[in-house]
Amino acid sequence: MAKTQGTLAGRKLRGFFDVPGTEVSIPYTDVRGAADGPTLLLSGGVHGGEYPGIAAAIEIARRLEPGEIKGRVIVLHLTNPPAFWGRSQYYNPLDGKNLNRCFPGDAAGSASERMAARVIAVLREADYWIDMHGGDIHEALVPFTIFSDYGKEEVRRTAQAMAEAYGIPRLIRSASVAGGSYAAAAELGVPAILPEAGQLGQLDPCNQGIHEQGVLNVLRLLGMLSGSTTLHLSPQIYTRFVWSRAPQAGFWRSRVHPGERVEAGAIGGVLHDVYGDLLHEIAVPETGEVLFAASSFAIGADDPLFAVAAP
Secondary structure, rough: OOOOOOHHHOOEEEEEEEEEOOEEEEEEEEOOEEEEEEEEEEEOEEEEEHHHHHHHHHHHHOOOOHHHEEEEEEEEEOHHHHHHHOOOOOOEEOOOEEEEHHOOOOOOOOOHHHHHHHHHHHHOOOEEEEEEEEEOEEEEEEEEEEOOOOOOEEEHHHHHHHHHHHHHOEEEEOOOOOHHHHHHHHOOOOEEEEEOOOOOOOHHHHHHHHHHHHHHHHHOOOOOOOOOOOOOOOOOOOOEEEEEEEEEEEEEEEEEOOOOOEEEOEEEEEOOOOOOOEEEEOOOOOOOOEEEOOOOOEEEEEEEEEEEEOO
């Protein structure tokens, strides 16, 4: 699926994608190789508090030079500026919606739906998508990568190869999540992955480096960058990823930790009211490994509490 770069071949462009009907502008860098090749969309900051992916997007955009690559890399440095500047976890403060539940979007909808539609318009120019995430402001997390098990076999196979090349040993083969980025990409026939690295609203070099190295690995896998990709020898592939959510608002005390093996039926945490009286004991829904857990004492109704992955 080689793309012709035309008169812009060999150039690095910077600018903003304006979102019609809003005041939102998404900063981007468009690196166009001198040689033809595929187009990769790279995005950070779909959730505003997931900082390592944002920093990695900025650094990759600065480092990549047109003379190094075949094809084109479109980098969205900060996909959800309102959430970033508002220091808002999960939700866009303009409409209270989770952008990663709004794809493929609606150009006549709310702010998040319009933003999603603008991103998908960019994706239509691409052959592949890496959507970098991490634990949001109150999420503790161990790194993992999600790829879709939906769509044509070639798309699924390529997405899995990208996930393996990214270098994080925990992989989740996921059915489509309504409104999710990689699910919308699969619908369009675009192989996509959603790597998660980083946690608790922290910008740390280790998790930023995981994302940066992962992107370079995938570019090498796709033949867009010279050099070889070192694959993890035995990644753990999970096929079930079960989230536990708060049945009501309350004060949360987690009893599980990311990376911990847990048994179905064990108590994963408790919700108390303002007096310290028990509201709910939250049972572990599945035997497997905890991949993320909420660290916040304050929890709203239907907020994620923890998630368990199983083969």
